Every structure is written in structure tokens, then in C-alpha cells.
Amino acid sequence: MNPLYNFGIHAFALGARLASLRSPKIKKMLDGQSQTLAALKHRRTEIAPGGFDVWFHAASLGEFEQARPIIERLRRSFPEKKLLLTFFSPSGYEIRSNYDKVDCVAYLPFDTPATVRRFLDAAKPHMAIFSKYEFWGNYLEQLHRDNIPTYIISSIFRPRQRFFRPWGGMFRGMLRCYDHLYVQDDASRRLLAGIGITNVTAAGDTRFDRVTDILASAHRVEAVEKFTESSQFSLIAGSSWPADEEIYIPWLKGHPEVKAIIAPHEFDHARLESLRHRLGNAKTRLLSEIHTGDSLPANVRYIIIDCFGLLSSLYRYGNAAVIGGGFGAGIHNLNEAAVYGIPVLFGPNHKKFKEAGELIARGGGFTFDGAGEFNAAINTLLNDRNALASAGKAAGQYIKESIGASDIIFADIFGGNQKSQNNQIPPQQP
Numbered sequence: 146m147n148p149l150y151n152f153g154i155h156a157f158a159l160g161a162r163l164a165s166l167r168s169p170k171i172k173k174m175l176d177g178q179s180q181t182l183a184a185l186k187h188r189r190t191e192i193a194p195g196g197f198d199v200w201f202h203a204a205s206l207g208e209f210e211q212a213r214p215i216i217e218r219l220r221r222s223f224p225e226k227k228l229l230l231t232f233f234s235p236s237g238y239e240i241r242s243n244y245d246k247v248d249c250v251a252y253l254p255f256d257t258p259a260t261v262r263r264f265l266d267a268a269k270p271h272m273a274i275f276s277k278y279e280f281w282g283n284y285l286e287q288l289h290r291d292n293i294p295t296y297i298i299s300s301i302f303r304p305r306q307r308f309f310r311p312w313g314g315m316f317r318g319m320l321r322c323y324d325h326l327y328v329q330d331d332a333s334r335r336l337l338a339g340i341g342i343t344n345v346t347a348a349g350d351t352r353f354d355r356v357t358d359i360l361a362s363a364h365r366v367e368a369v370e371k372f373t374e375s376s377q378f379s380l381i382a383g384s385s386w387p388a389d390e391e392i393y394i395p396w397l398k399g400h401p402e403v404k405a406i407i408a409p410h411e412f413d414h415a416r417l418e419s420l421r422h423r424l425g426n427a428k429t430r431l432l433s434e435i436h437t438g439d440s441l442p443a444n445v446r447y448i449i450i451d452c453f454g455l456l457s458s459l460y461r462y463g464n465a466a467v468i469g470g471g472f473g474a475g476i477h478n479l480n481e482a483a484v485y486g487i488p489v490l491f492g493p494n495h496k497k498f499k500e501a502g503e504l505i506a507r508g509g510g511f512t513f514d515g516a517g518e519f520n521a522a523i524n525t526l527l528n529d530r531n532a533l534a535s536a537g538k539a540a541g542q543y544i545k546e547s548i549g550a551s552d553i554i555f556a557d558i559f560g561g562n563q564k565s566q567n568n569q570i571p572p573q574q575p
Contacts, residue, residue, distance in 0.1 A: 146282040147315060151258065154283070158255045173235045177252035185229075185267040188249040193227035196269025201276070202253055205234035207478060208276040209241060211299040214354045214551040215274065219559065220246045229268055236411070240453050256281040265291065274298060274558075282315070285322035294324045298554055299351045301499055302333040309336060317342075327554050329499055346557065349550030350500070356457070356484040357548050363458040368435040369406055372448055373462045376404040378527050381463035383456050383482060384410040388472035389492060392519050394423060400527070401446070406459055408450040410469055410477065417451055424449075457481045464533060465526050471495055471512070483509060486541030488533070490522055500547075509540030 165172040189196065201216055203209035209232070216228065228246070231253040232238040242250050254260045261283040273288050273295045288295045307313045308320060320326065320342050327348040328334055334347045373379040378400075382393060385407055397405055407424075409416060421429045429447040432455075450456065460466055466482035471492020479489050479500050493514040495501035504510025513519040526533045 146258070146286060150282050150315060154256050158257070161255075170235050173239065174233075174252060177235070177238060178254045181231075181251045181254055182263055182267045184251055185249065185264070189267070189269070192248055196227075196271055197229040197249070198223075198226040198270075199272045199274060200229040200231070200268060200270035201247070201274050202231045202233075202279055203237060203276040204279055205232065205237040206240055208278065209237050210355050210478065211351045212274065212276040213246075214351045214358065215298065215555055217246050217358075218551060218555050222555075222559065229270060253281075256283045258283050258287075261287050272296075272558075277301070280316065280319045282319050285319050289322040295322060296325050296327065296554075296558060297323055298327045298348075299329055299550065300326060300333065301329040301350075301497075302336045303497070304336060309340060325557070327550070327557075329550075346553065348553040348557075349547060351550045351554065352478065352480050353544055353547040354549070354551040356478075356480040356544065359457045359481065360484045363461055366432075366455055366458060366462070367437065368432060368439070369448060369459055369462050372441060372445075373404055373406070378403045378464050379462055380405045380523075381460050381466045381482065381487075382407040382469065383460065383466055384408065384469040384477035385467070386410055386469045386473055389467060389469045390420070390423070392513070392516050393467050393523075395516065396520055396523060397424075397447075403446075403527070405447050406450065406462065407447060408456045408459065412451055417449060420449060460485045460487065463487055465490065465523065465537075467491070476501060479504060479510065480544060483540035484544045486537045488526060488536035488540055490519065500543075504540060504543055507539045507543050509536050509538075509543055511536075 161171055161175060165175050199219065201212045203212050216230070219226065219228065227248045230241070230244065230247040230250045232241070233253050238250065238252055244250055254264055265287055270293060273293055275295070275297045277299050279297065285295065302308065307316045317340055320337070324344065326337065326342065326345045328337070328345055329347070329350045331347045334345045337343070337345050380393070380397070380403055382389065382405060397403060407420065409420060417431060421431070424447045428445055429449060430441060430445055431449050431451045433451050435441065435448070450459065460482040463482070465488050468476055468479050468482060468489055468491045470477045471494050473494065475497055476491045476495045479491065479498070482489050483504060488509055488511065489504060490511045490513060491501065493512060495512060501510060501512070505512060511522040513522060526536060
């Protein structure tokens, strides 16, 4: 990559080191990165002396969910292959560091030329698959120079991105390093064709396949099931942030007939206690405080989920869902809720998420930028059972019509359940 890009990456790394002095999350990331090379070399010595067959990279947890259907199908079809998974963000790594469908999970080090070379020497991947938005110039250039087949899946492009600006030549060069790009929609394919990138397939978004798998394997959460079974209306707040709570908690307090399950996006003791206090201590329980067979007092109206891994199963107990993140960097996973045939509500920062616009257009999703819009939408769903049923049906139908991206991508790269003649996983070298 050019000197300006490398200067920017070095400045980014320096900024992260300074920020780590005050941010435990960033410090975790840097500590994890410092262990990556040694961990890769040790793991390869144990199980993959010829290198990892496929390296998957996801920035964080959301991007991992897009890679997951491909990873798990690959594990079933080629159980002998050695798989590496990397994350850039602690919010992905910390939750999935023990993910058992791959052979090694690690942090991805910063994209500096020397670090990239050391990483690839340590991992020796035979193929690389990036998820959605991962455009690291030095990694891509080195993979291309080393003739390692490299793909990106479930990506989506918009006209305002840097690739399509007059000054975006360096970034367009990154796209040319991919052997193939699997994008979510035909609009993205047309945008790429306009800058000469034609090795593109509009396959769709693999997250639809993932949530369909989740629906089929969702497990009961007895405490929540008992809590909601007699409720007139149950609201699930998934990946909730304080900015979302500023809007929906006052509404909840004004509707004592409604029960709510609240899953904060991130939680520690202070966050949980603050949320409990705001909802009302007597009316709130943490899920961890409820034991099998417990009967909650009649005045308890809220359960706060204080553990990871349950949210995708909890949406089955809701009549509607509020999905957090829409007042920050962007909304979280709408599909996890919509797959259960319930309407979803979310904040205004959703323009980067194709599914948000499509759910709104179909009547299964509702966006709000303040209490007025939220109250109008949720009151309609609460008071009009026909509107609630219609919105839920629209959301569920949208998911059903959108599955299949994983089939296209897997068959194209790996040849379905058999290795294709043109896209084989290169064999390990002795």
C-alpha cells in the first residue's frame, strides 16, 4: 500500500495504544494482538503444520454471524480441514474465543506491512474469506501477491463510499485483490461494475440463513417462558443501549399491562444496577437471579438478561422487538427477531442496513428518532391486533424470501458438498 495509507494505519495503532490507557476494551484487543503470532505458530505445530486450509476474518460479532453459516457448512462437508477465525474487535473475540467449529480463534493484528507478513507466515492460509466490510489494504495486497484465493461475502456497497469517489483509486485497488466478491444485492453489483469490478455475484446476505438455523434450533428459556405466558403483550429489547432506553422505558412505565425482556448490548455490574434502578428495583429481576421453578411476584414486570448467548432464542417470547444501536454506530441484528414473525422497531441510524429499509417497506419494521414516533408505532401494535399480526407476518415472510445466500457462496467456492474442479481448497503441504 502507499505511504499515506501505511502512515494512517500506524497512526491508528498509536491512537489505540493511547486509548488503551483508559479503555479496558481496547487494552484487551491490544493484549490479544500481542499473543496472536505465538498462538498461531503453536496451534499450527499441533494440528496444521502445512498451514490453515481456510482463514475467516470478521471484524466483530455481527460480521461473524455472516461467516458462520459458511464455516459450519464447511466443517460438516470437510471435517478434516483446519480452519482459522480472526476478529478485530473484543466484542467478537471475547464471546467467540471458544467457538468449537474452528481450530483456532485469534485477534487480527494491525494492518502494517511487517505485521501482515509475520501473520501470514505464522498462519500460512491456503484461502481467505472476509466478511462484509473488511478492506485491509496490506493484508489484501499480500494475499494477492502470494496467490492465495481471497473472497469477501455478504458485502454491500453504497455510492458515497470511498471506492466510488474520484480520489478513491487506492481503495479500488483493494477490491481488485479479491478473487470474487459476493454482495448482498444487485445495486452493489452494478456499482462495482461501474468501476470495472466485474468478478461479483449478487448472492444475498448469509445472516438470513443463520437466523433460519437459529429458529430451527432455538431452545426454551423456562424462566422467560413462564414470565411471559400470561402477558397481554411482551416486548423484547435486544442489544439495548442507554440511548434506546431513554425512549422505550418511559413508554413501558406508562403501560403496566406490558412485560419486557431487556438484553443490554454490553453489561457490567454498574450498567445492570443502573438499568434495574431506572426500571424500578421491585419490578425487575436479573435472569441469573431466577432459579428453576421460581414463581416471580406478580409485580415483577421486567427481566434483564445478564448473560450472552440467549438473545436469539428469547425473541420467540415477544410480540414485538426493539433492536438497539440505532442511536449509535448502527442497529444490531434485526433478522434474529424478524425470523420469529414479530415486528421490529429501531432507531434512525439504519441506512447502512439493507434489511432495515426492506422491512420498513414491507410493513414489518418501524423506525423512530424520538419518543413521538416510537410511541405511535408501538401503541398501534399494542392496541390493534390485526396490525400486529400483519406486521409480524410481513417480517417473517421477508426472512423466508431472503434465504439462500450460503448455498450460492458455498457451492461456488467449495463445490457444494464436493470440492469443485476450479475452486478446490489447496491441499496442505507436508
